[in-house]
Amino acid sequence: MKKTTAIFKAGIVLLVIAAIIVIVYGSVAIATFSRADVDVYDGGKPAASPVEIIYNSLMYTDGSYRYGIQIYVDADTLTARVSSAVAEEQIRGAVSDRLKAIYDRFTEAGMRVEYDEEGFFVNAVLAEYSGAEEMSIANGETGYDVGTSSGKTYNGFFFSDYVVSYRTAFADAEADNYLNYAYGELTADGLIAPSDTDLVFNYGTAYSTKLIESDADYVYLFKSPDGKQSYVHEFRMSPDERGREITLVQHTPNTASWYLIVITAALIVTGVTFTVIGVRRSREN
Secondary structure, eight states: OHHHHHHHHHHHHHHHHHHHHHHHHHHHHHHHSOOOOOOTTTTOOOOOOSEEEEEEEEEOTTSOEEEEEEEEEOHHHHTTTOOOHHHHHHHHHHHHHHHHHHHHHHHHTTOEEEEETTTTEEEEEEEEESSHHHHHHHTTOOSOOOOOOOOEEEEOSSEEEEEEEEEOTTSOTTSOSHHHHHHHHHHGGGSSOGGGEEEEEEEEESSOTTTEEEOOSEEEEEEOTTSOEEEEEEEEEOGGGTTOEEEEEEEEEOHHHHHHHHHHHHHHHHHHHHHHHHHHHHHHO
16 A cells, blocks of 8 residues: 555646656757748849849858858849940940950869850859868868857757858958959949949858748759759848858757656656556555
C-alpha cells in the first residue's frame, strides 16, 4: 500500500512541476512561439532606373558562393526623351563604347566577363567558391582567426535574433574600386545623369526568409542558368543614398527552450503514468 501511495504521489509531484513550468513560461512562449514567413515576392519589384550598377554577394543553396558585378543600361528608356534619331544613335554608340571600356578593364583584371553589346549588359565574376572551406583558404584564414562583429543578439523564448547592420560596397564614393570606376565611366561628361542610375546591392543566402530577414527593397528566389538557387535580398540606392545602412536579421532556435519543452513533456508523460499506476493499484488493493 505504501509503495502504491509513493508512486501516486510521485506522479502528482511530476505533474505539478510540469504545470509550474507551463504557467511560468507560457506567457513568453505565446509571444515568441512562431514567426510568419515573409512572402518571397512580397511588395513587388521596385521600379528601376535606366542604368543599374549591381554588386552580387551570393550564397547558393548548394553551399557555393559567387561574387560579381553586373552593369545594365536600358537604352530605350534612356533615349526616350531624345527627339532626334541622330542624337539617339550617338547616345547608344557612346554607351556601347563605355561598356566596352568597362569590359576591357575587367578582363585585363583577370575577371571572367561577358558582354552583350546589343543588350547593353556586362556581367563580371569576381570570385567563385565551391564552399565555405575553399573560400576561407582563398582568403588566407587559418581557422584560428578571432572574428569580430558589430551584431547584437536578442534572445526570445523559442528563437533568438542576431541583428547586424552595415554599409555596402558602394558606401565609399572615393574608393579606388571597380564599382566606382564603372560609375565614373558611365557618368563622365554628362553622358548618363546620376538620377538615371541605380546602385544595387544583392545579398544572396541559402536560407529562406524564415531564417534570414532584412530591410531589403525586394526579396526573391533567384535561379541561375546552371540550376543554382539563392534567396536574394535586393537593396536599391540612388548615388546620393550610397551610404545607406542595411540590416539583416538571422533567426536561430533557442535550444535551451526546446530542451525545456522536451523535459516538460517527459515530466507530464511520466507523471501521468505514475498517477495512473498508483490509482489502479489503489483500486486493486
